[in-house]
Amino acid sequence: MPGFELFGDAERKEVNDVLDSGVLMRYGFDGMRQGHWKAKELEHAIQSRFDVKHAQLLSSGTAAVSLALASAGVGAGDEVIMPCFTFVASFEAILMLGATPILVDIDDTLTLDIEAVKSAVTPKTKAIMCVHMCGSMGDLDALKQICDAHNLFLIEDACQAIGGTYKGKALGAIGDLGCFSFDYVKTVTCGEGGVVITNNKEFYTHSDQFSDHGHDHQGSDRGAETHPILGYNFRISELNAAVGVAQFSRLDEFLAIQKKHYTIIRDELSSIEGVTFRTVPEGGEESYAFLNFFLDDLETARKVSQAFKTNGIDVCFHYFDNNWHYIRKWDHLTTQKSVFPLSQEVKEGLSYLKDRTFEKSDHFIGRNLSCLIKLSWTEAEVKQRALTMAKLICEVTA
Numbered sequence: 001m002p003g004f005e006l007f008g009d010a011e012r013k014e015v016n017d018v019l020d021s022g023v024l025m026r027y028g029f030d031g032m033r034q035g036h037w038k039a040k041e042l043e044h045a046i047q048s049r050f051d052v053k054h055a056q057l058l059s060s061g062t063a064a065v066s067l068a069l070a071s072a073g074v075g076a077g078d079e080v081i082m083p084c085f086t087f088v089a090s091f092e093a094i095l096m097l098g099a100t101p102i103l104v105d106i107d108d109t110l111t112l113d114i115e116a117v118k119s120a121v122t123p124k125t126k127a128i129m130c131v132h133m134c135g136s137m138g139d140l141d142a143l144k145q146i147c148d149a150h151n152l153f154l155i156e157d158a159c160q161a162i163g164g165t166y167k168g169k170a171l172g173a174i175g176d177l178g179c180f181s182f183d184y185v186k187t188v189t190c191g192e193g194g195v196v197i198t199n200n201k202e203f204y205t206h207s208d209q210f211s212d213h214g215h216d217h218q219g220s221d222r223g224a225e226t227h228p229i230l231g232y233n234f235r236i237s238e239l240n241a242a243v244g245v246a247q248f249s250r251l252d253e254f255l256a257i258q259k260k261h262y263t264i265i266r267d268e269l270s271s272i273e274g275v276t277f278r279t280v281p282e283g284g285e286e287s288y289a290f291l292n293f294f295l296d297d298l299e300t301a302r303k304v305s306q307a308f309k310t311n312g313i314d315v316c317f318h319y320f321d322n323n324w325h326y327i328r329k330w331d332h333l334t335t336q337k338s339v340f341p342l343s344q345e346v347k348e349g350l351s352y353l354k355d356r357t358f359e360k361s362d363h364f365i366g367r368n369l370s371c372l373i374k375l376s377w378t379e380a381e382v383k384q385r386a387l388t389m390a391k392l393i394c395e396v397t398a
């Protein structure tokens with residue numbers, strides 16, 4: 001991460017195709033577009049790379065998560081189980097549908113704790129949302145079992161783990177629906193964008209129609225199309241999709257760089273006493289977008305984080321003290337600061353958060369440092385960075 005570090009001629013060429021024809025919209029204008037259908041082209045590339053039947057490009061990853069849930073019929077009165085360590089988009093996407101987010105603990109995979117998920121299932125639960133945070137995945141077999149036992153949908157938020165795999169399958173392609181973000185700081189970027197992937201034709205049709213005001217997308221006269229369902233506008237523009245076409249074609253190149261840089265740093269840190277690494281579920285391979293490791297306790301993690309900052313080691317996050325990724329700082333959610341009135345049902349549904357604690361997650365997030373792996377580093381820079389990180393950790397823990 002992030003793909004923008006390696007913008008080049010490929011991205012420019014794709015964007016120029018769109019500017020040359022002047023058709024910035026993904027639908028219609030067949031005569032003017034000189035054969036360019038960038039959004040469709042990117043959808044096809046995504047389908048074939050991840051071996052899924054359907055892909056619906058959207059304006060953001062947050063839209064993708066919301067539409068994945070909506071397409072499976074999740075809405076008012078339903079509960080969705082999600083992790084308390086994720087990006088705020090997870091609960092935003094659920095709340096937008098009038099459903100209730102049920103936050104549960106994470107474990108040393110930094111994703112959903114299986115026992116916590118089991119105890120959170122109620123008759124209102126409709127879906128489990130697994131967020132593959134920082135390049136690695138949840139225990140998908142265990143989650144599938146829970147879903148099968150209780151007739152729930154499994155939604156994968158793979159926004160931070162594009163290219164990772166589990167038992168030979170692409171992350172995002174394993175649950176009922178999967179989501180990726182192509183925002184500016186993700187491994188593959190469109191500037192802004194996202195995608196829902198699924199093998200379920202009905203869910204795909206829902207996301208295709210819902211994302212464009214309910215349009216049925218039949219024929220070539222938009223004005224004459226019918227609207228089988230109520231919809232909204234979550235369309236991506238051709239300009240954004242064009243950037244994505246070029247970036248997505250470079251995914252394997254990006255993943256190889258991430259793995260190389262990740263491995264250099266990990267090898268350097270792995271001999272340090274007091275450093276352990278996140279658990280990757282059996283059969284899983286990370287996307288190597290981040291290197292995550294644990295220190296002995298919260299105080300040590302805070303000191304190492306500070307030492308990194310003051311010694312030029314950037315992009316290493318201590319999420320325990322971060323406003324955007326962990327429940328501890330989400331007072332806007334716990335105190336329900338909405339600009340518009342939430343339904344009574346959602347208000348009551350969220351009230352558990354007022355006194356709920358997440359000790360198990362505190363134990364892992366408090367001790368975790370999550371280091372972004374950049375694509376633009378030279379090998380010499382990565383080696384120097386690894387040595388500096390090791391030295392600083394040793395100094396703090398000595």
Ligand SMILES: *Cc1c(COP(=O)(O)O)cnc(C)c1O
Nearest residue numbers: 060061062087089159160181183
């Ligand atoms: C980035 C991200 C999103 C949201 O994507 P946007 O395209 O920024 O809306 C959702 N979930 C996770 C885990 C993310 O990292």
